[in-house]
Amino acid sequence: MIRVLLVRWSRYNPYYLEPEPRKEVYHIPETELTPEQKEERELKSVRPIKAATNSVTSSVFNDPVLSKFVNMMMKDGDKIIAKGIITQTLENMKRKQVEKYHKAPEVKKAEIECNPYVIFHQALENCKPVIGLASIQKGGKFYQVPIPLTDNRRRFLAMKWMITECRDNKHRRTLMYEKLSQELLAAFSKEGNVVKRKHELHKMAESNRAYAHYRWW
Amino acid sequence: MKCSNIVTQMQMLLLSTYFLFSPERRTANMAASGGRTVGSFLWKCGNCCFNFNTVSSNLTRQVLSRQLCVSAVLHRKNLAAAGPEKFSEEFIKKQVEEFNIGKRHLANMMGEDPETFTQGDINRSIAYLFPSGLFDKKAKPLMKHPDEVFPKQRAVQWGADGRPFHFLFYTGKQSYYSLMHDTFTKALAVEKHQDRLRGKDLFTQDAKQISLVGSRWLLKEELEELLVETISEHDYARFIQLMERLLSLPYCSVEEDFVQRYRRQLEIQSSKQQVQPLQYDQHGVAYSTGDGRRKTAMGTVLLRDSGSGSISINGTNYVHYFPVLQDREQLMFPLHFMEVLGRFDMQCSVSGGGHSSQAGALRLAISRAMLSFLSEGQVETMRQAGLLTPDPRIKERKKPGQEGARRKFTWKKR
Secondary structure (H helix, E strand, O other), X not given: OXXXXXXXXXXXXXXXXXXXXXXXXXXXXXXXXXXXXXXXHHHHHHOOEOOOOOOOOOOOOOOHHHHHHHHHHOOOOOHHHHHHHHHHHHHHHHHHHHHHHHHOOHHHHOOOOOOHHHHHHHHHHHHOOOEEEEEEEEOOEEEEEEEEOOHHHHHHHHHHHHHHHHHHOOOOOOOHHHHHHHHHHHHHOOOHHHHHHHHHHXXXXXXXXXXXXXXXX | OHHHHHHHHHHHOOOOOEOOOOOOOOHHHHHXXXXXXXXXXXXXXXXXOOOEOOOOOOOXXXXXXXXXXXXXXXXXXXXXXXXXXXXXXXXXXXXHHHHHHHHHHHHHHHOOOOOOXXXXXXXXXXXXXXXXXXXXXXXXXXXXXXXXXOOOOOOOOEOOXXXXXXXOHHHOOHHHHHHHHHHHHHHHHHHHHHHHHHHOOOOOOOOOOOOOOOEEEOOHHHHHHHHOOOOOHHHHHHHHHHHHHHHHOOOHHHHHHHHHHOEEEOOOHHHHOOOOOOEEOOXXXXXXXXXXXXXXEEEEEEEEOOOOOOEEEOOEEHHHHOOXXXXXXXXXXXHHHOOOOOOOEEEEEEEOOOHHHHHHHHHHHHHHHHHHHOOHHHXXXXXXXXXXXXXXXXXXXXOOOEOXXXXXXXXXXX
């Protein structure tokens, strides 16, 4: 069967809207909606909607940030291995935290966080840079100019640093999930190489503060 | 005598051929259609085009030999640019009468009631009486009302003394400019109304606004059709700009009728879903089927309302068939979304593709099969969750001069 494909564009017409797979959104009764939400609902009822992707479900365990992390970890399209590593990482983190919890005195028990998802999110938050650098050419020379970063960019940088850190700076015999759980726990308590890298970036940006006016956008 | 009567009757039929865009195609095609702009997408959705090529035969046999050489004129979509009218009003009126008489004769011939003979019946009868083996739609014989066949033309714009009737005639686009003038007059009237209210201290910011959700502005083609005049993209943009400006005034609801004349209602998408009626087997258990496709995988599902929650795929249990968690989650997605996890019994069969695409195909099949068990509101929520749209993404083709779809050959300096 000959299929005619559209090259270099999205397969969807731009008229299509993004789907909303979470259940809770649809259980809000009419009275509690803001006017914007009501308008959005009416718009959705007249526009066609794209299909939900394979990695998205309405389950409580579906986490978009985690899915992004899995995709970034993936090599050669092998999602099964990437997802396996992440699952092992979360399990490992939980084990370590529970061990720490049982060993800690009564006073300190309340402070120890055992939920691996919370640890993951907080660690990622701690790794996100606030300001970034861009290479701008002025008068023949390239200067590192501090620029603001979008949310997506910050999240991407945090994840990228985490993954490269775990792939490169580890002992030959440590497995990926082991190293990743160590790094995530360190980032959760604001130690470790990744947060150090973030701080270095911030210092560079502060030192290059004089060039900030080179940015024109 | 009777024979010749029938022959005359046959000749009386207006044999006009035309081309009509095919009605709503399947959603998958719609998603992957060639129309990249929203405007062309909407145009394909629901509107007729006036591209056609008429060869009309007339009442008497002498007139039959007179062929109207109109092909060049009617190939063009431009209505006003066709020049001074080729068809006078009396001609069009005569055509309409002939069409109506011909319609009644056709109804008599087919043995049906002439009063309730619709256009669909006419099409069927013509297809039956004049079976055509031709593939080109433009070449097949067809009978349509003259208003749809002949382009809408403007009557002569000037009187016997050569003086034009409309004061904007010499602008070249009189209807467009008069429309712009009217709109601006309305905007001024609204502002004056607001000033009067301010004078009486009755002005409030939260006056009743015109509801714009669920409707869209007229497309450029539709506006051209309304004005019987060609307008440029720039003109159309200015028109929309002026209407938006009118809508930005707080008390624009005074001119609601005027604004609504230039808006079209968008149809509710959920009404386009085809829901199969529920079937019952010999034990009284309700069941329904559904099929879905994704990439190259095709899946079918038989959903039974028995209450056990067992799933078998190609004879094996779903846990053994899909060892990956993600695929099993995809199967459960529609059930979990509608909170009917343990209710249905499923027998699935799937072929083609890889494990992910098979899971996606089955998810679509399950969602479609579930539609018969759900109410209208639930169907709409499922559609908004993205469960009912077939995924149009397929493997991108390899291009010549490149290694793959995107990967280029290794760049060598020399």
